[in-house]
Amino acid sequence: MMAANDIAAGDPVTAPQGALAASLKGASVRFGAFTAIDRLDLDIEAGSFYTILGPSGCGKSTMLRLVSDLIPAASGEVSVLGKTTEAARLAREFAFVFQDAALLPWRSALKNVELPLEIGRKRGVDIPIGRRSPRELLELVGLKGREEALPHELSGGMRQRVAIARALVCQPKLLLMDEPFGALDEMTRDRLNLQLLDIWRETGTTILFVTHSISEAVFLGQKVVMLQANPGRLREVVGIDLPEPRTTKLRDTQQFTHYCGYLRDLLETC
Amino acid sequence: MAIAENIPAPDPEAEARAEARRRKLMAGAVPLATAAGLIALWQVGVKAFGVPTYIAPAPSDVAATLIDKFPLLMQNFWPTLFESIAGFAVGNIAAILIAIAFVHSRNVERAFFPIAVFINTIPILAIAPILVLIFGPGLTAKVVIAALICFFPTLVNMVRGLQSISPQALELARILSASKSEVFWKMRLPSSLPFLFSALKISATTSVIGAIVGEWVGADKGLGALIIDATFNFNSPLLYATVFMSSGLSVLMFALVSLAERRIVRW
Ligand SMILES: Nc1ncnc2c1ncn2[C@@H]1O[C@H](COP(=O)(O)OP(=O)(O)O)[C@@H](O)[C@H]1O
Ligand SMILES: [Mg+2]
Numbered sequence: 001m002m003a004a005n006d007i008a009a010g011d012p013v014t015a016p017q018g019a020l021a022a023s024l025k026g027a028s029v030r031f032g033a034f035t036a037i038d039r040l041d042l043d044i045e046a047g048s049f050y051t052i053l054g055p056s057g058c059g060k061s062t063m064l065r066l067v068s069d070l071i072p073a074a075s076g077e078v079s080v081l082g083k084t085t086e087a088a089r090l091a092r093e094f095a096f097v098f099q100d101a102a103l104l105p106w107r108s109a110l111k112n113v114e115l116p117l118e119i120g121r122k123r124g125v126d127i128p129i130g131r132r133s134p135r136e137l138l139e140l141v142g143l144k145g146r147e148e149a150l151p152h153e154l155s156g157g158m159r160q161r162v163a164i165a166r167a168l169v170c171q172p173k174l175l176l177m178d179e180p181f182g183a184l185d186e187m188t189r190d191r192l193n194l195q196l197l198d199i200w201r202e203t204g205t206t207i208l209f210v211t212h213s214i215s216e217a218v219f220l221g222q223k224v225v226m227l228q229a230n231p232g233r234l235r236e237v238v239g240i241d242l243p244e245p246r247t248t249k250l251r252d253t254q255q256f257t258h259y260c261g262y263l264r265d266l267l268e269t270c
Numbered sequence: 271m272a273i274a275e276n277i278p279a280p281d282p283e284a285e286a287r288a289e290a291r292r293r294k295l296m297a298g299a300v301p302l303a304t305a306a307g308l309i310a311l312w313q314v315g316v317k318a319f320g321v322p323t324y325i326a327p328a329p330s331d332v333a334a335t336l337i338d339k340f341p342l343l344m345q346n347f348w349p350t351l352f353e354s355i356a357g358f359a360v361g362n363i364a365a366i367l368i369a370i371a372f373v374h375s376r377n378v379e380r381a382f383f384p385i386a387v388f389i390n391t392i393p394i395l396a397i398a399p400i401l402v403l404i405f406g407p408g409l410t411a412k413v414v415i416a417a418l419i420c421f422f423p424t425l426v427n428m429v430r431g432l433q434s435i436s437p438q439a440l441e442l443a444r445i446l447s448a449s450k451s452e453v454f455w456k457m458r459l460p461s462s463l464p465f466l467f468s469a470l471k472i473s474a475t476t477s478v479i480g481a482i483v484g485e486w487v488g489a490d491k492g493l494g495a496l497i498i499d500a501t502f503n504f505n506s507p508l509l510y511a512t513v514f515m516s517s518g519l520s521v522l523m524f525a526l527v528s529l530a531e532r533r534i535v536r537w
Contacts, residue, residue: 065441068445069444069445070441070444070445089444089445089447090447092446092447094445095445096441096442096445098438098441098442100436100438102436102438102439102441102442104439104456104457104460104461105461105537106460106461106463106535106536106537115446115456116446118456119443119446119447119448119452119456120446120447120448120449120452123449125447150536150537151537152537
Protein backbone atom coordinates (compact mmCIF):
# COMPACT_ATOMS: atom_id res chain seq x y z
CA MET A 1 0.00 0.00 0.00
CA MET A 2 1.20 3.44 -0.83
CA ALA A 3 0.14 6.33 1.33
CA ALA A 4 -0.38 9.78 -0.13
CA ASN A 5 2.55 10.95 1.95
CA ASP A 6 4.92 8.58 0.18
CA ILE A 7 4.01 9.93 -3.23
CA ALA A 8 4.65 13.47 -2.08
CA ALA A 9 7.97 12.37 -0.63
CA GLY A 10 9.09 11.41 -4.14
CA ASP A 11 8.72 14.95 -5.40
CA PRO A 12 11.99 16.81 -5.30
CA VAL A 13 11.41 20.05 -3.45
CA THR A 14 14.57 21.68 -4.61
CA ALA A 15 14.25 23.52 -7.87
CA PRO A 16 16.74 22.89 -10.66
CA GLN A 17 20.09 24.61 -10.41
CA GLY A 18 20.08 28.27 -11.26
CA ALA A 19 16.28 28.58 -10.98
CA LEU A 20 14.91 31.65 -9.25
CA ALA A 21 12.72 31.42 -6.17
CA ALA A 22 11.83 35.06 -6.50
CA SER A 23 12.78 37.94 -8.68
CA LEU A 24 12.24 41.67 -8.38
CA LYS A 25 12.77 43.87 -11.40
CA GLY A 26 12.69 47.60 -10.79
CA ALA A 27 10.04 47.03 -8.15
CA SER A 28 8.78 50.07 -6.24
CA VAL A 29 6.31 50.33 -3.39
CA ARG A 30 4.61 53.58 -2.49
CA PHE A 31 2.39 54.50 0.43
CA GLY A 32 0.66 57.61 -0.81
CA ALA A 33 3.40 60.05 -1.71
CA PHE A 34 5.99 58.14 0.32
CA THR A 35 8.28 55.76 -1.55
CA ALA A 36 9.05 52.83 0.73
CA ILE A 37 10.95 50.80 -1.88
CA ASP A 38 12.54 52.39 -4.89
CA ARG A 39 13.31 50.39 -8.05
CA LEU A 40 14.61 47.28 -6.38
CA ASP A 41 16.36 44.68 -8.53
CA LEU A 42 17.02 41.38 -6.79
CA ASP A 43 17.17 37.75 -7.83
CA ILE A 44 16.66 35.12 -5.16
CA GLU A 45 18.24 31.83 -6.15
CA ALA A 46 16.26 28.75 -5.33
CA GLY A 47 17.46 26.72 -2.38
CA SER A 48 19.57 29.48 -0.85
CA PHE A 49 19.32 31.09 2.54
CA TYR A 50 19.11 34.89 2.25
CA THR A 51 19.21 37.20 5.21
CA ILE A 52 18.08 40.80 4.87
CA LEU A 53 19.68 43.61 6.86
CA GLY A 54 19.19 47.34 6.87
CA PRO A 55 18.46 50.29 9.09
CA SER A 56 15.07 50.39 10.74
CA GLY A 57 12.36 51.63 8.39
CA CYS A 58 14.33 50.91 5.20
CA GLY A 59 11.64 48.63 3.82
CA LYS A 60 12.68 45.12 4.86
CA SER A 61 9.19 44.14 5.96
CA THR A 62 7.72 45.92 2.98
CA MET A 63 9.90 43.85 0.67
CA LEU A 64 8.66 40.58 2.20
CA ARG A 65 5.09 41.83 2.04
CA LEU A 66 5.61 42.70 -1.61
CA VAL A 67 6.92 39.24 -2.43
CA SER A 68 4.08 37.59 -0.49
CA ASP A 69 1.36 39.54 -2.34
CA LEU A 70 0.23 41.40 0.77
CA ILE A 71 0.88 44.72 -0.97
CA PRO A 72 1.08 45.50 -4.67
CA ALA A 73 4.04 46.93 -6.53
CA ALA A 74 3.51 50.51 -7.69
CA SER A 75 5.78 49.80 -10.62
CA GLY A 76 8.18 47.12 -11.76
CA GLU A 77 7.73 43.39 -11.66
CA VAL A 78 7.81 40.79 -8.95
CA SER A 79 7.64 37.08 -9.61
CA VAL A 80 7.80 34.05 -7.37
CA LEU A 81 8.95 30.79 -8.94
CA GLY A 82 8.22 32.22 -12.35
CA LYS A 83 4.63 33.09 -11.48
CA THR A 84 2.98 36.29 -10.44
CA THR A 85 2.90 36.75 -6.68
CA GLU A 86 -0.86 36.22 -6.74
CA ALA A 87 -0.60 32.92 -8.60
CA ALA A 88 2.15 31.82 -6.23
CA ARG A 89 -0.02 32.73 -3.24
CA LEU A 90 -2.99 30.82 -4.58
CA ALA A 91 -0.74 27.79 -5.17
CA ARG A 92 0.68 28.09 -1.63
CA GLU A 93 4.20 28.28 -3.00
CA PHE A 94 5.38 30.40 -0.09
CA ALA A 95 4.72 30.71 3.62
CA PHE A 96 5.24 33.58 6.03
CA VAL A 97 6.51 33.61 9.61
CA PHE A 98 5.71 36.79 11.51
CA GLN A 99 7.65 38.38 14.34
CA ASP A 100 4.95 37.64 16.90
CA ALA A 101 4.02 34.08 16.09
CA ALA A 102 0.45 35.09 15.11
CA LEU A 103 -0.98 31.87 16.50
CA LEU A 104 -4.71 31.65 17.09
CA PRO A 105 -4.93 31.65 20.89
CA TRP A 106 -7.94 29.34 21.11
CA ARG A 107 -6.30 26.61 19.05
CA SER A 108 -3.88 24.05 20.43
CA ALA A 109 -0.36 23.90 18.98
CA LEU A 110 -1.40 21.03 16.73
CA LYS A 111 -4.60 22.76 15.60
CA ASN A 112 -2.58 25.86 14.76
CA VAL A 113 -0.24 23.83 12.58
CA GLU A 114 -3.26 22.25 10.88
CA LEU A 115 -4.86 25.61 10.05
CA PRO A 116 -3.38 25.94 6.53
CA LEU A 117 -4.75 22.51 5.66
CA GLU A 118 -8.24 23.56 6.75
CA ILE A 119 -8.34 26.84 4.86
CA GLY A 120 -9.86 26.21 1.46
CA ARG A 121 -10.57 22.51 2.02
CA LYS A 122 -14.33 22.91 1.93
CA ARG A 123 -14.07 25.05 -1.20
CA GLY A 124 -12.18 22.25 -2.92
CA VAL A 125 -8.92 24.19 -3.16
CA ASP A 126 -6.02 21.96 -4.15
CA ILE A 127 -3.91 22.29 -1.01
CA PRO A 128 -0.35 21.03 -1.34
CA ILE A 129 0.13 18.52 1.44
CA GLY A 130 3.65 18.35 2.78
CA ARG A 131 5.40 15.06 3.20
CA ARG A 132 5.30 15.57 6.94
CA SER A 133 2.10 15.51 8.96
CA PRO A 134 1.41 18.35 11.42
CA ARG A 135 2.37 15.99 14.26
CA GLU A 136 5.69 15.16 12.63
CA LEU A 137 6.38 18.84 12.03
CA LEU A 138 5.84 19.61 15.70
CA GLU A 139 8.29 16.83 16.46
CA LEU A 140 10.73 18.31 13.94
CA VAL A 141 10.70 21.65 15.75
CA GLY A 142 11.15 19.90 19.09
CA LEU A 143 7.63 20.18 20.44
CA LYS A 144 6.70 16.52 20.70
CA GLY A 145 4.36 16.07 23.65
CA ARG A 146 3.09 19.66 23.57
CA GLU A 147 0.58 19.11 20.74
CA GLU A 148 -2.43 19.91 22.91
CA ALA A 149 -0.93 22.96 24.64
CA LEU A 150 -2.62 26.29 24.02
CA PRO A 151 -0.36 29.15 22.85
CA HIS A 152 -0.56 30.95 26.20
CA GLU A 153 0.83 27.83 27.86
CA LEU A 154 3.96 27.94 25.68
CA SER A 155 7.04 30.14 25.91
CA GLY A 156 7.83 32.74 23.25
CA GLY A 157 10.38 30.45 21.64
CA MET A 158 7.96 27.53 21.58
CA ARG A 159 5.25 29.67 20.02
CA GLN A 160 7.62 30.73 17.30
CA ARG A 161 8.49 27.09 16.64
CA VAL A 162 4.78 26.30 16.28
CA ALA A 163 4.59 29.14 13.75
CA ILE A 164 7.50 27.62 11.83
CA ALA A 165 5.84 24.20 11.84
CA ARG A 166 2.65 25.83 10.54
CA ALA A 167 4.62 27.54 7.77
CA LEU A 168 6.11 24.20 6.70
CA VAL A 169 2.87 22.24 6.59
CA CYS A 170 2.16 22.98 2.91
CA GLN A 171 5.81 22.34 2.04
CA PRO A 172 6.52 25.83 0.70
CA LYS A 173 9.30 26.36 -1.78
CA LEU A 174 9.91 29.82 -0.36
CA LEU A 175 9.84 30.68 3.33
CA LEU A 176 9.55 34.37 4.24
CA MET A 177 10.51 35.22 7.80
CA ASP A 178 10.19 38.74 9.24
CA GLU A 179 12.39 39.02 12.35
CA PRO A 180 10.97 35.74 13.64
CA PHE A 181 13.36 35.55 16.59
CA GLY A 182 13.58 39.30 17.23
CA ALA A 183 11.64 39.17 20.49
CA LEU A 184 13.49 36.18 21.96
CA ASP A 185 16.40 36.04 24.35
CA GLU A 186 19.81 35.35 22.93
CA MET A 187 20.14 31.75 24.06
CA THR A 188 16.77 30.77 22.67
CA ARG A 189 17.57 32.60 19.48
CA ASP A 190 20.90 30.77 19.01
CA ARG A 191 19.22 27.42 19.53
CA LEU A 192 16.44 28.25 17.08
CA ASN A 193 19.01 29.46 14.54
CA LEU A 194 20.64 26.01 14.55
CA GLN A 195 17.25 24.33 14.30
CA LEU A 196 16.27 26.54 11.41
CA LEU A 197 19.47 25.69 9.54
CA ASP A 198 18.68 21.98 10.04
CA ILE A 199 15.18 22.49 8.68
CA TRP A 200 16.50 24.48 5.74
CA ARG A 201 19.05 21.80 4.80
CA GLU A 202 16.52 19.06 5.19
CA THR A 203 13.63 20.63 3.29
CA GLY A 204 15.70 22.33 0.61
CA THR A 205 13.39 25.34 0.74
CA THR A 206 14.52 28.87 -0.06
CA ILE A 207 14.53 31.22 2.91
CA LEU A 208 14.28 35.00 3.00
CA PHE A 209 14.99 36.01 6.58
CA VAL A 210 14.77 39.58 7.84
CA THR A 211 16.77 40.39 10.96
CA HIS A 212 18.27 43.40 12.67
CA SER A 213 21.10 41.38 14.15
CA ILE A 214 24.29 41.41 12.11
CA SER A 215 25.66 38.25 13.68
CA GLU A 216 22.40 36.41 13.08
CA ALA A 217 22.47 37.55 9.45
CA VAL A 218 26.02 36.24 8.98
CA PHE A 219 25.45 33.03 10.89
CA LEU A 220 22.36 32.03 8.92
CA GLY A 221 22.79 33.56 5.52
CA GLN A 222 24.57 32.32 2.46
CA LYS A 223 23.92 35.77 1.14
CA VAL A 224 23.22 38.94 3.11
CA VAL A 225 21.05 41.49 1.32
CA MET A 226 21.79 44.97 2.62
CA LEU A 227 19.09 47.58 2.05
CA GLN A 228 19.48 51.29 2.57
CA ALA A 229 16.87 53.76 3.75
CA ASN A 230 15.21 56.87 2.32
CA PRO A 231 14.24 55.67 -0.14
CA GLY A 232 14.51 51.91 0.34
CA ARG A 233 17.07 50.68 -2.16
CA LEU A 234 19.35 47.71 -2.57
CA ARG A 235 22.80 48.54 -1.24
CA GLU A 236 24.75 45.37 -1.68
CA VAL A 237 24.41 41.61 -1.71
CA VAL A 238 27.25 40.14 0.33
CA GLY A 239 28.06 36.46 -0.21
CA ILE A 240 28.94 34.72 3.04
CA ASP A 241 31.51 32.07 2.33
CA LEU A 242 31.65 30.08 5.53
CA PRO A 243 32.05 26.30 5.89
CA GLU A 244 28.82 24.30 5.86
CA PRO A 245 27.12 22.99 7.89
CA ARG A 246 27.40 25.91 10.22
CA THR A 247 27.97 25.29 13.89
CA THR A 248 28.06 27.50 16.96
CA LYS A 249 31.88 27.38 16.96
CA LEU A 250 31.84 29.37 13.75
CA ARG A 251 30.94 32.49 15.70
CA ASP A 252 34.43 32.57 17.21
CA THR A 253 36.30 32.34 13.93
CA GLN A 254 38.11 35.25 12.38
CA GLN A 255 36.18 34.92 9.12
CA PHE A 256 32.92 35.31 11.00
CA THR A 257 34.00 38.45 12.84
CA HIS A 258 35.43 39.78 9.60
CA TYR A 259 32.03 39.52 7.88
CA CYS A 260 30.32 41.08 10.88
CA GLY A 261 32.75 43.99 10.88
CA TYR A 262 32.33 44.56 7.16
CA LEU A 263 28.53 44.58 7.44
CA ARG A 264 28.60 46.88 10.47
CA ASP A 265 30.65 49.42 8.55
CA LEU A 266 28.35 49.06 5.56
CA LEU A 267 25.23 49.48 7.71
CA GLU A 268 26.57 52.73 9.09
CA THR A 269 26.60 54.25 5.64
CA CYS A 270 23.07 53.11 4.74
CA MET B 271 13.54 13.19 70.09
CA ALA B 272 12.41 9.73 69.13
CA ILE B 273 9.00 11.03 68.23
CA ALA B 274 10.37 13.77 66.03
CA GLU B 275 12.29 11.20 64.00
CA ASN B 276 9.10 9.34 63.17
CA ILE B 277 7.47 12.38 61.60
CA PRO B 278 7.68 12.00 57.82
CA ALA B 279 9.71 14.59 55.99
CA PRO B 280 7.53 17.55 54.99
CA ASP B 281 6.37 17.39 51.40
CA PRO B 282 6.68 20.93 50.04
CA GLU B 283 4.21 20.32 47.24
CA ALA B 284 1.51 18.96 49.53
CA GLU B 285 2.12 21.86 51.86
CA ALA B 286 1.70 24.36 49.06
CA ARG B 287 -1.55 22.68 48.09
CA ALA B 288 -2.80 22.77 51.66
CA GLU B 289 -1.84 26.43 51.86
CA ALA B 290 -3.73 27.19 48.64
CA ARG B 291 -6.77 25.36 50.01
CA ARG B 292 -6.58 27.34 53.25
CA ARG B 293 -6.38 30.59 51.36
CA LYS B 294 -9.34 29.65 49.16
CA LEU B 295 -11.37 28.71 52.22
CA MET B 296 -10.53 32.03 53.86
CA ALA B 297 -11.47 33.93 50.72
CA GLY B 298 -14.93 32.34 50.91
CA ALA B 299 -15.28 32.42 54.68
CA VAL B 300 -14.51 36.10 55.24
CA PRO B 301 -17.35 37.61 53.16
CA LEU B 302 -19.76 34.92 54.38
CA ALA B 303 -18.95 35.71 58.00
CA THR B 304 -19.29 39.44 57.33
CA ALA B 305 -22.71 38.93 55.74
CA ALA B 306 -23.82 36.73 58.63
CA GLY B 307 -22.63 39.40 61.07
CA LEU B 308 -24.55 42.17 59.29
CA ILE B 309 -27.73 40.07 59.21
CA ALA B 310 -27.37 39.38 62.93
CA LEU B 311 -26.86 43.10 63.57
CA TRP B 312 -30.01 43.87 61.56
CA GLN B 313 -32.00 41.29 63.54
CA VAL B 314 -30.81 42.65 66.89
CA GLY B 315 -31.28 46.29 65.82
CA VAL B 316 -34.85 45.81 64.59
CA LYS B 317 -35.84 43.96 67.74
CA ALA B 318 -33.97 46.28 70.14
CA PHE B 319 -35.48 49.50 68.74
CA GLY B 320 -38.91 47.97 68.21
CA VAL B 321 -39.05 48.93 64.51
CA PRO B 322 -42.51 48.08 63.15
CA THR B 323 -42.49 45.10 60.76
CA TYR B 324 -44.04 47.06 57.88
CA ILE B 325 -41.10 49.51 57.91
CA ALA B 326 -38.31 46.99 58.23
CA PRO B 327 -38.96 43.31 58.92
CA ALA B 328 -36.43 41.31 60.90
CA PRO B 329 -34.46 38.71 58.94
CA SER B 330 -36.28 36.03 60.89
CA ASP B 331 -39.64 37.38 59.59
CA VAL B 332 -38.33 37.35 56.04
CA ALA B 333 -37.02 33.82 56.44
CA ALA B 334 -40.36 32.69 57.85
CA THR B 335 -42.16 34.26 54.87
CA LEU B 336 -39.74 32.63 52.44
CA ILE B 337 -40.72 29.27 53.85
CA ASP B 338 -44.46 29.92 54.35
CA LYS B 339 -45.02 31.63 51.02
CA PHE B 340 -42.64 29.45 49.03
CA PRO B 341 -45.35 28.12 46.69
CA LEU B 342 -46.55 31.68 45.99
CA LEU B 343 -43.00 32.89 45.42
CA MET B 344 -42.22 30.04 43.03
CA GLN B 345 -45.49 30.59 41.20
CA ASN B 346 -44.26 34.13 40.47
CA PHE B 347 -40.65 33.08 39.98
CA TRP B 348 -41.29 30.99 36.85
CA PRO B 349 -42.84 33.73 34.67
CA THR B 350 -39.99 36.10 35.52
CA LEU B 351 -37.42 33.39 34.83
CA PHE B 352 -39.03 32.71 31.48
CA GLU B 353 -39.17 36.41 30.53
CA SER B 354 -35.56 36.94 31.58
CA ILE B 355 -34.26 33.97 29.61
CA ALA B 356 -36.36 34.78 26.55
CA GLY B 357 -35.36 38.45 26.68
CA PHE B 358 -31.72 37.46 27.19
CA ALA B 359 -31.85 35.18 24.16
CA VAL B 360 -33.73 37.57 21.85
CA GLY B 361 -31.71 40.66 22.82
CA ASN B 362 -28.34 38.98 22.55
CA ILE B 363 -29.05 37.11 19.33
CA ALA B 364 -30.25 40.34 17.75
CA ALA B 365 -27.17 42.18 19.02
CA ILE B 366 -24.82 39.48 17.72
CA LEU B 367 -26.42 39.42 14.28
CA ILE B 368 -26.43 43.19 13.98
CA ALA B 369 -22.80 43.34 15.15
CA ILE B 370 -21.90 40.88 12.38
CA ALA B 371 -23.71 43.08 9.87
CA PHE B 372 -21.87 46.14 11.18
CA VAL B 373 -18.47 44.50 10.85
CA HIS B 374 -19.40 43.18 7.43
CA SER B 375 -20.45 46.56 6.06
CA ARG B 376 -19.39 50.02 7.17
CA ASN B 377 -22.50 51.46 5.50
CA VAL B 378 -24.87 49.41 7.64
CA GLU B 379 -22.95 50.54 10.69
CA ARG B 380 -23.09 54.17 9.62
CA ALA B 381 -26.82 53.93 9.04
CA PHE B 382 -27.86 52.07 12.18
CA PHE B 383 -25.33 52.73 14.91
CA PRO B 384 -26.65 56.22 15.76
CA ILE B 385 -30.15 54.75 16.08
CA ALA B 386 -28.84 52.07 18.43
CA VAL B 387 -27.12 54.74 20.52
CA PHE B 388 -30.32 56.81 20.61
CA ILE B 389 -32.45 53.89 21.78
CA ASN B 390 -29.85 53.17 24.43
CA THR B 391 -30.13 56.70 25.81
CA ILE B 392 -33.86 56.33 26.57
CA PRO B 393 -34.19 55.20 30.21
CA ILE B 394 -35.70 51.73 30.34
CA LEU B 395 -38.25 52.97 32.91
CA ALA B 396 -39.46 55.55 30.40
CA ILE B 397 -39.74 53.18 27.48
CA ALA B 398 -41.35 50.31 29.43
CA PRO B 399 -44.90 51.84 29.53
CA ILE B 400 -44.73 52.50 25.79
CA LEU B 401 -43.85 48.88 25.11
CA VAL B 402 -46.59 47.63 27.41
CA LEU B 403 -49.05 49.82 25.48
CA ILE B 404 -47.82 48.40 22.20
CA PHE B 405 -47.57 44.73 23.17
CA GLY B 406 -50.28 44.52 25.81
CA PRO B 407 -50.09 43.18 29.34
CA GLY B 408 -48.90 39.69 28.34
CA LEU B 409 -45.44 38.16 28.34
CA THR B 410 -44.34 39.76 25.06
CA ALA B 411 -43.83 43.25 26.45
CA LYS B 412 -41.66 41.94 29.28
CA VAL B 413 -39.55 39.87 26.91
CA VAL B 414 -39.09 42.88 24.65
CA ILE B 415 -38.05 45.10 27.58
CA ALA B 416 -35.59 42.49 28.85
CA ALA B 417 -34.25 42.07 25.31
CA LEU B 418 -33.85 45.80 24.87
CA ILE B 419 -31.85 46.18 28.06
CA CYS B 420 -29.48 43.35 26.94
CA PHE B 421 -29.07 44.62 23.43
CA PHE B 422 -26.70 47.56 23.56
CA PRO B 423 -23.81 46.29 25.72
CA THR B 424 -23.67 43.11 23.65
CA LEU B 425 -23.78 45.03 20.37
CA VAL B 426 -20.86 47.25 21.37
CA ASN B 427 -18.79 44.41 22.82
CA MET B 428 -19.47 42.08 19.92
CA VAL B 429 -18.39 44.69 17.37
CA ARG B 430 -15.19 45.22 19.35
CA GLY B 431 -14.68 41.48 19.63
CA LEU B 432 -15.13 40.83 15.93
CA GLN B 433 -12.58 43.54 15.21
CA SER B 434 -10.15 42.31 17.84
CA ILE B 435 -8.40 39.84 15.55
CA SER B 436 -4.75 40.81 15.17
CA PRO B 437 -3.62 42.37 11.87
CA GLN B 438 -1.01 39.64 11.53
CA ALA B 439 -3.67 36.94 11.78
CA LEU B 440 -5.51 38.70 8.95
CA GLU B 441 -2.29 38.78 6.91
CA LEU B 442 -1.87 35.09 7.58
CA ALA B 443 -5.42 34.57 6.29
CA ARG B 444 -4.58 36.50 3.16
CA ILE B 445 -1.40 34.51 2.54
CA LEU B 446 -3.45 31.33 2.87
CA SER B 447 -5.97 32.88 0.42
CA ALA B 448 -8.75 32.38 2.94
CA SER B 449 -12.29 33.31 1.89
CA LYS B 450 -14.33 35.90 3.75
CA SER B 451 -16.42 33.23 5.41
CA GLU B 452 -13.33 31.29 6.50
CA VAL B 453 -11.89 34.44 8.06
CA PHE B 454 -15.20 34.92 9.84
CA TRP B 455 -15.70 31.40 11.17
CA LYS B 456 -12.09 30.49 11.88
CA MET B 457 -10.75 33.84 13.09
CA ARG B 458 -13.17 36.67 13.80
CA LEU B 459 -15.90 34.71 15.55
CA PRO B 460 -13.66 32.74 17.95
CA SER B 461 -11.62 35.83 18.78
CA SER B 462 -14.82 37.70 19.68
CA LEU B 463 -15.90 35.14 22.29
CA PRO B 464 -14.14 36.68 25.33
CA PHE B 465 -15.75 40.03 24.48
CA LEU B 466 -19.12 38.39 23.92
CA PHE B 467 -19.03 36.64 27.27
CA SER B 468 -18.19 39.78 29.21
CA ALA B 469 -21.30 41.32 27.63
CA LEU B 470 -23.38 38.21 28.31
CA LYS B 471 -22.44 38.36 31.98
CA ILE B 472 -23.78 41.90 32.11
CA SER B 473 -27.01 40.98 30.37
CA ALA B 474 -27.49 37.90 32.55
CA THR B 475 -28.38 40.25 35.41
CA THR B 476 -29.84 43.18 33.47
CA SER B 477 -32.33 40.90 31.68
CA VAL B 478 -33.83 40.12 35.11
CA ILE B 479 -34.07 43.85 35.81
CA GLY B 480 -35.82 44.33 32.45
CA ALA B 481 -38.35 41.60 33.16
CA ILE B 482 -39.15 42.99 36.62
CA VAL B 483 -39.48 46.56 35.36
CA GLY B 484 -41.86 45.29 32.69
CA GLU B 485 -43.92 43.55 35.35
CA TRP B 486 -44.11 46.74 37.42
CA VAL B 487 -45.76 48.56 34.57
CA GLY B 488 -48.51 46.05 34.09
CA ALA B 489 -48.70 42.42 35.06
CA ASP B 490 -50.62 40.20 37.41
CA LYS B 491 -47.91 37.59 37.81
CA GLY B 492 -44.17 37.53 38.13
CA LEU B 493 -41.77 38.72 40.83
CA GLY B 494 -42.20 42.34 39.69
CA ALA B 495 -45.97 42.13 40.10
CA LEU B 496 -45.50 40.54 43.50
CA ILE B 497 -43.18 43.37 44.56
CA ILE B 498 -45.81 45.96 43.65
CA ASP B 499 -48.53 43.93 45.36
CA ALA B 500 -46.56 43.45 48.58
CA THR B 501 -45.62 47.14 48.69
CA PHE B 502 -49.21 48.34 48.36
CA ASN B 503 -50.33 45.93 51.06
CA PHE B 504 -47.51 46.94 53.43
CA ASN B 505 -46.50 43.30 53.45
CA SER B 506 -42.83 44.02 54.02
CA PRO B 507 -41.69 40.48 54.83
CA LEU B 508 -43.19 39.31 51.51
CA LEU B 509 -41.59 42.27 49.73
CA TYR B 510 -38.19 41.41 51.13
CA ALA B 511 -38.63 37.74 50.35
CA THR B 512 -39.54 38.62 46.75
CA VAL B 513 -36.49 40.85 46.42
CA PHE B 514 -34.43 37.97 47.75
CA MET B 515 -35.91 35.67 45.09
CA SER B 516 -35.20 38.27 42.39
CA SER B 517 -31.56 38.55 43.28
CA GLY B 518 -31.40 34.75 43.48
CA LEU B 519 -32.66 34.69 39.90
CA SER B 520 -29.94 37.14 38.82
CA VAL B 521 -27.27 35.10 40.56
CA LEU B 522 -28.56 31.95 38.86
CA MET B 523 -28.43 33.55 35.41
CA PHE B 524 -24.97 34.98 36.06
CA ALA B 525 -23.67 31.64 37.32
CA LEU B 526 -24.96 29.82 34.24
CA VAL B 527 -23.26 32.28 31.88
CA SER B 528 -20.02 32.17 33.89
CA LEU B 529 -20.07 28.39 33.78
CA ALA B 530 -20.55 28.42 30.02
CA GLU B 531 -17.73 30.95 29.69
CA ARG B 532 -15.35 28.82 31.72
CA ARG B 533 -16.08 25.81 29.53
CA ILE B 534 -15.87 27.64 26.20
CA VAL B 535 -13.23 30.37 26.61
CA ARG B 536 -10.21 28.42 27.77
CA TRP B 537 -7.46 30.67 26.44
N1 LIG C 1 1.02 50.53 5.56
C1 LIG C 1 1.89 51.55 5.53
N2 LIG C 1 1.46 52.81 5.32
C2 LIG C 1 2.32 53.85 5.27
N3 LIG C 1 3.65 53.72 5.44
C3 LIG C 1 4.15 52.51 5.67
C4 LIG C 1 3.30 51.35 5.72
N4 LIG C 1 4.08 50.26 5.95
C5 LIG C 1 5.33 50.71 6.04
N5 LIG C 1 5.38 52.05 5.85
C6 LIG C 1 6.60 52.87 5.86
O1 LIG C 1 7.50 52.29 4.95
C7 LIG C 1 8.81 52.32 5.49
C8 LIG C 1 9.39 50.92 5.53
O2 LIG C 1 8.70 50.17 6.49
P1 LIG C 1 9.12 48.69 6.88
O3 LIG C 1 9.19 47.90 5.63
O4 LIG C 1 8.18 48.22 7.90
O5 LIG C 1 10.56 48.90 7.50
P2 LIG C 1 11.53 47.84 8.17
O6 LIG C 1 12.75 47.81 7.31
O7 LIG C 1 11.86 48.39 9.52
O8 LIG C 1 10.83 46.55 8.23
C9 LIG C 1 8.73 52.97 6.85
O9 LIG C 1 9.11 54.32 6.73
C10 LIG C 1 7.27 52.87 7.20
O10 LIG C 1 6.89 53.96 7.98
MG1 LIG D 1 10.06 45.39 9.86
